[in-house]
Amino acid sequence: MKGERLLLLSGIFLLQGVHSCPEKCVCHPSSNFVDCRHRGLTEIPPDLPPQTLTLLLQDNQIRQLPAHVFRSVPRLVTLNLSNNSLSHLAPEVFHGLRHLQVLNLTHNSLLSLESRLSHSLPQLRELDLSSNTISHLPTSLGKPWENLTMFAVRGNQLQHLDRRLLESMPSMRLLLLKDNLWKCNCHLLGLKLWLEKFIYAGGITDGVICGSPDIWKGKDLLRIPHELYQPCPLSVPHLAVQQHGVAHEEVPKSPENHNSGERDPVSCEVKPKPRPTNLRHAVATVVITGVVCGIVCLMMLAAAIYGCTYAAITAQGHGGPLVQTSDSGKTGGKEVFDHSPA
Ligand SMILES: *[C@@H]1O[C@H](CO)[C@@H](O)[C@H](O)[C@H]1NC(C)=O
Ligand SMILES: *[C@@H]1O[C@H](CO)[C@@H](O)[C@H](O)[C@H]1NC(C)=O
Numbered sequence: 001m002k003g004e005r006l007l008l009l010s011g012i013f014l015l016q017g018v019h020s021c022p023e024k025c026v027c028h029p030s031s032n033f034v035d036c037r038h039r040g041l042t043e044i045p046p047d048l049p050p051q052t053l054t055l056l057l058q059d060n061q062i063r064q065l066p067a068h069v070f071r072s073v074p075r076l077v078t079l080n081l082s083n084n085s086l087s088h089l090a091p092e093v094f095h096g097l098r099h100l101q102v103l104n105l106t107h108n109s110l111l112s113l114e115s116r117l118s119h120s121l122p123q124l125r126e127l128d129l130s131s132n133t134i135s136h137l138p139t140s141l142g143k144p145w146e147n148l149t150m151f152a153v154r155g156n157q158l159q160h161l162d163r164r165l166l167e168s169m170p171s172m173r174l175l176l177l178k179d180n181l182w183k184c185n186c187h188l189l190g191l192k193l194w195l196e197k198f199i200y201a202g203g204i205t206d207g208v209i210c211g212s213p214d215i216w217k218g219k220d221l222l223r224i225p226h227e228l229y230q231p232c233p234l235s236v237p238h239l240a241v242q243q244h245g246v247a248h249e250e251v252p253k254s255p256e257n258h259n260s261g262e263r264d265p266v267s268c269e270v271k272p273k274p275r276p277t278n279l280r281h282a283v284a285t286v287v288i289t290g291v292v293c294g295i296v297c298l299m300m301l302a303a304a305i306y307g308c309t310y311a312a313i314t315a316q317g318h319g320g321p322l323v324q325t326s327d328s329g330k331t332g333g334k335e336v337f338d339h340s341p342a
């Protein structure tokens with residue numbers, strides 16, 4: 001039955017003079033669309049038609065991708081690898097896909113992202129890495145990803161995201177970050193500042209909900225006031241705590257500080273203390289606003305009194321009331337409705 005169908009399909013393709021189609025896939029030659037969804041594939045099928053533009057490989061059990069595996073389909077624009085078993089991407093996997101615009105890697109088991117991915121995929125517009133187990137993303141992709149407008153890492157295990165990574169995606173419009181383990185300490189301040197600029201410039205994001213520390217758990221990173229963040233300790237935490245001048249001055253006193261500098265768990269947490277300063281600012285603002293409003297009101301009142309007095313004096317000068325009572329008009333109107341019974 002299956003064989004018959006394949007034979008028939010092959011026959012059709014031969015008649016149309018089109019390249020062969022992989023055994024387990026369905027090819028739509030008119031649209032250069034190859035559908036290999038849900039076929040129990042464990043590897044990329046060979047013999048993909050070279051003119052393929054869209055390749056659907058979702059819902060299979062592909063575990064790994066050898067380097068240059070997509071060399072035979074250089075015109076590919078959309079590649080869907082959603083819901084497979086990929087845990088690692090070798091550096092050169094997507095090599096040669098110079099025209100790829102959409103890459104869907106959702107629902108795999110990826111742990112990270114290859115740092116030179118942007119070199120292989122210069123035209124990429126949408127990269128969806130949601131629902132993986134990514135706990136770390138590279139700081140930089142090597143060079144700017146000029147055309148990337150959508151980047152999604154929802155449902156992963158990220159605690160931190162370096163703003164330099166986002167800065168290498170200057171065309172970004174949609175950024176999906178929800179459902180991660182965001183650690184809202186001083187190291188996330190860069191992301192917060194970047195997001196504020198991004199949103200101000202019209203970018204769309206689904207937000208960063210803190211997973212830790214406990215005081216911010218469940219809170220939106222963007223709603224935590226800046227004042228509550230201390231600058232991150234410099235490479236030498238002990239000196240950095242002191243005055244600026246001292247921090248620049250000298251070589252570290254004790255060598256073990258070198259290691260703790262990167263992620264010092266204590267000095268790194270946000271401090272919830274400066275809240276009163278914030279409150280005082282708010283109160284001062286309200287008081288000042290009140291005083292200014294009061295002054296403006298008094299001036300308006302004075303102007304009104306002056307205007308009225310002037311008008312009254314002018315009216316007296318003319319020797320008669322300014323406005324005539326509309327008595328006649330009223331009675332006239334009444335008469336219309338006031339008819340006696342027949
Ligand atoms: C993922 O693919 C498997 C087949 O490999 C399928 O049974 C399952 O429904 C798919 N899951 C989703 C969320 O589509
Ligand atoms: C990729 O596959 C998923 C699952 O079938 C689907 O929801 C999604 O729309 C596809 N995306 C693209 C770009 O083909």
Ligand SMILES: *[C@@H]1O[C@H](CO)[C@@H](O)[C@H](O)[C@H]1NC(C)=O
Nearest residue numbers: 082083104106107126127128
């Ligand atoms: C990727 O596939 C998922 C489903 O697995 C879908 O929800 C998502 O919209 C797709 N992403 C893109 C960019 O098409």
Ligand SMILES: *[C@@H]1O[C@H](CO)[C@@H](O)[C@H](O)[C@H]1NC(C)=O
Nearest residue numbers: 121122123124144145146147
């Ligand atoms: C970005 O897209 C434009 C228009 O499609 C294209 O001309 C340009 O070469 C792309 N940039 C890169 C780095 O490929």
